[in-house]
Amino acid sequence: MNLMTVFLQAPAAAPGGGSMMWILLIAMFAIMYFFMIRPQNKKQKEIANFRKSLQVNQKVITAGGIHGVIKEINDNDIVLEIASNVKIRIDTNSIFAAAADANSNQAAK
Helix, strand or coil: CCHHHHHHCCCCCCCCHHHHHHHHHHHHHHHHHHHHHHHHHHHHHHHHHHHHCCCCCCEEEECCCCEEEEEEECCCEEEEEEECCEEEEEEHHHEEEEHHHHHHHHHHC
């Protein structure tokens, strides 16, 4: 038999093989959505709602791990007092947690 004839022959189609591939692909996407994408979106919404509800004299923790008390809230930044008469101005997006929530989570562990 000629080698070229062997290469040009179409592979035998397995019954239901193509549909099984689509089912597995859809199942894989569903698993990724429910275990990776959806929880991440929920977490981002929680953080956004927390940042909208910030108040003066609230204890918070920044992205860099600095604990402080909010003294002033502006449009895009916050004045945070980290020690007596030591104030820093940081971006609102750098605030990640309330200090009281973080302390209660650590005590529960």
